[in-house]
Amino acid sequence: MYNKLKLLTALSIALTSFSYANTLTLSSKDIVPNSMMNKSHEFTGFGCTGENLSPHLQWKNVPEGTKSFAITVYDPDAPTGSGWWHWQVVNIPAFVRELTSGAGNKNNINLPQGARQIENDYGSKSFGGACPPKGHGIHNYQFTLHALSVEKLPLPDNASGALTGYMINANTIASASFKALYKRD
Numbered sequence: 774m775y776n777k778l779k780l781l782t783a784l785s786i787a788l789t790s791f792s793y794a795n796t797l798t799l800s801s802k803d804i805v806p807n808s809m810m811n812k813s814h815e816f817t818g819f820g821c822t823g824e825n826l827s828p829h830l831q832w833k834n835v836p837e838g839t840k841s842f843a844i845t846v847y848d849p850d851a852p853t854g855s856g857w858w859h860w861q862v863v864n865i866p867a868f869v870r871e872l873t874s875g876a877g878n879k880n881n882i883n884l885p886q887g888a889r890q891i892e893n894d895y896g897s898k899s900f901g902g903a904c905p906p907k908g909h910g911i912h913n914y915q916f917t918l919h920a921l922s923v924e925k926l927p928l929p930d931n932a933s934g935a936l937t938g939y940m941i942n943a944n945t946i947a948s949a950s951f952k953a954l955y956k957r958d
Contacts, residue, residue: 795834796834796947796949797832797833797834797835797836797918797920797947797948797949798832798833798834798949799830799831799832799916799917799918799949799950799951800830800831800832800951801828801829801830801831801916801951802828802829802831802874803828803829803874804828804916804951804953805953806951806952806953807951807952807953807954808953808954809953809954809955809956810828810903810914810953810954810955812824813826814826814827814828814902814903814953814955815902815903815904815955815957816895816901816902816903816904817902818895818904819895819904820904820907821902821903821904821957823902823903823904824902825900825901825902826874826875826877826900826902827860827872827874827875827876827877827878827899827900827902828874828916829871829872829873829874830844830871830872830916830918831870831871831872832870832871832918832949833870835867835870835920836920836946836947838922838946839867839920839921839922839946839947840867840921840922840923840924841863841864841865841866841867841921841923841924841925841926842865842866842867842869842918842919842920842921843861843862843863843864843865843918843919843921843926843941844860844861844862844865844872844916844917844918844919845858845860845861845862845915845916845917845919845938845941846858846859846860846861846900846914846915846916846917847859847914847915847917848903848905848912848913848914848915849913849915850905850909850910850911850912850913851894851905851912852906852909853894855935857894858891858893858894858934858937858938859893859894859895859900859901859902859903859914860877860890860893860899860900860901861890861891861893861934861937861938861941862876862877862884862888862889862890862891863888863889863891863925863926863928863937863940863941864887864888864889864924864925864926865884865885865887865888866885866886866887866888867924869885869888872884872885876900877890877899877900878899878900879897879898879899887925889928891928891932891934891937892931892932892933892934893934894934903955903957904957905955905956905957906957907957907958909957910956911954911955911956912954912955912956913952913953913954914952914953914954914955915950915952916950916951916952916953917948917949917950918948918949918950919941919942919944919945919947919948920945920946920947920948921941921944921945921946922944922945922946923944926940926941926944927940928940
């Protein structure tokens with residue numbers, strides 16, 4: 774009986790380790806999860822003077838059946854009643870495994886062919902950096918990668934952040950996230 778229990782425990786640990794090793798992951802060379810972002814990721818405007826540079830993002834352990842990816846950056850702490858969409862990129866081809874720093878510029882020159890940026894809450898089809906109100910404390914920025922079951926999301930040219938989020942979630946096979954922090958002095 775003891776040997777059976779020992780074998781079952783070892784098998785359980787091995788399967789758990791295998792499961793975690795094959796889970797979709799998202800990381801960045803520019804941002805340490807659960808840490809403060811630097812000035813390069815701060816918005817330019819609204820009283821903020823950052824570089825408005827989208828961070829490098831990379832992912833691995835893509836699930837079978839993935840036909841495209843979407844990336845979202847969202848601040849649930851924005852004092853709007855509905856949070857703030859800083860970046861939504863959809864239709865990233867399934868073979869892509871990273872976006873370079875600055876990929877979220879307005880010209881789309883650093884995005885993979887076919888990828889599409891949705892208008893953020895600043896009113897621009899690009900990355901919009903952190904810019905919490907002065908004195909509002911630390912905000913949590915959620916960077917999320919979605920592995921999607923479709924090659925392209927059927928979104929109109931003027932899709933809202935909410936509609937885009939709905940379509941992303943309706944077609945997500947798996948997702949991976951990390952949180953970054955920012956406080957405006």
